[in-house]
Amino acid sequence: MKRVEARGLCYSYGRGQAVEDVSLYAERGEFVGIIGPNGSGKSTLLKCLYRAIKPQKGEILFDGEDISKMSYRETALKTAVVGQENDVLFEFSVHDIVAMGRSPHKRFFDRDTAEDERIIEHALEHVGMADEAHRRYSCLSGGEKQRVLIARAIAQETDFLILDEPTNHLDVSCQLDIFDFIKRLNLTVIAAIHDLNMASLYCDRLYVMKAGRVFREGTPAELLTPALIREVYGVTAEAELHPATQRPAVTYLPEWALDKNK
Template sequence: MELAAKELTVRRGKKEIIKHASVFVKNKQFVGLIGPNGCGKSTLLKSIYKSLTPESGTVYLDNLDVLKSSEKQVSQKLGVVGQFNEMSFDLTVEQMVLLGRTPHKKLLEPDQPNDFHRVDEALRRTRLTDYRKRSYLSLSGGEKQRVILARTIAQQPQLMILDEPTNHLDIRYQFEILSCVKQLGISVLAALHDLELAVMYCDYVYAVKDGDVYAHGKPEEVLTPKIIEALYQIKCQTFINPVTHRLGFAYGL
């Protein structure tokens, strides 16, 4: 599944929040969006998955015109994991994950054996099998995020959008969420605030500044001292970690 979001513009009142931004995800590619808070990452993602309606631009999933297609058509191909998942009513973990099957069912159609099979697989992948009958509201923040990921996995998307899904989680849950997504082997577009996570998981990176794409390329091409300073107004040096052999960062030098 390939994503082509071209020349997207989003306004709030008279202010242009997203300015003719284009983002592409190749089949089974893990693509990251980086940039400071308020740069427009989440707004750009929301305009791609139809939570916001862009003023102009196009979004295609392969040949599917996302902006002109029904929510059900889009949801059969695209899944979203956001950063805030609070609810005012309670369901069990199993019931929450079963909601991921909704795009594949007719109105009022009962759950079928295949739905439960997909739920079982999603719970196994997210290591939540023993949580099946637990109350969702009783879970910790990291556990809730794993449930939302399981629900999205049960949806069987061919492309997954992650809207900073780890920014309020401790390091254990950050790795669990992103490693699980990476192992799915599907196309992914993820807004990330941690540059080291971007290096670890992303095949390609878009740097967003003031609502526009400032730079894009492989992580080592984009995450340079010059670009990082331009994005975050902080000096840093990059180096190759002798243990992981990945790009690392030393700030404030």
């Protein structure tokens, strides 16, 4: 049984379809990437999956069960979400942010138990932030903030993680560090990824979005070709299997280089 499956999803913001007849799935333990240019529908699709918005058509199944028939608490027990590093309006500590991951497991006025504290501490240790538990979240670097948000997802104790371009604004070292860590968790992951080389390195399969639709689906080796990159992104690129990773390595060719070789 597929861990998650979407069938025929449609969503419109009133100015044309942001997502149109999109179907996808992820097997248990699979790392699935969603790529495509800005405005292609990646984030809208993910918002449908984690119920930030309700698709106007189609259905989403978790373990074969229609999520529209689940409570939001039930969905939160099955799914954790990590987006781009975001500002927090109040001065929460690192511990407080991670503790929010325990909310789906508790009633409204329940206090944290010893078991909750054990899970929070374990999550912070897992991402190397245990010594920073009492620091203010707002004072952390971008990479540290993302580690804390991943720790919050770990504390939520789900096996399905949705990522919405979580490393888009981070330096290369932080991107590799975070994706390495997520890969080691062996969860089911669906991730919108901006960087094609990161998508190539970490994803088992890719869905290419274009104008709100799934344009192509396949492995990185099947999809990350010069022809597809040209057709979807409108840029010239080379893509060759790297000998160390056996994954496509994409090199973009600027206009001045193309003019020089004419």
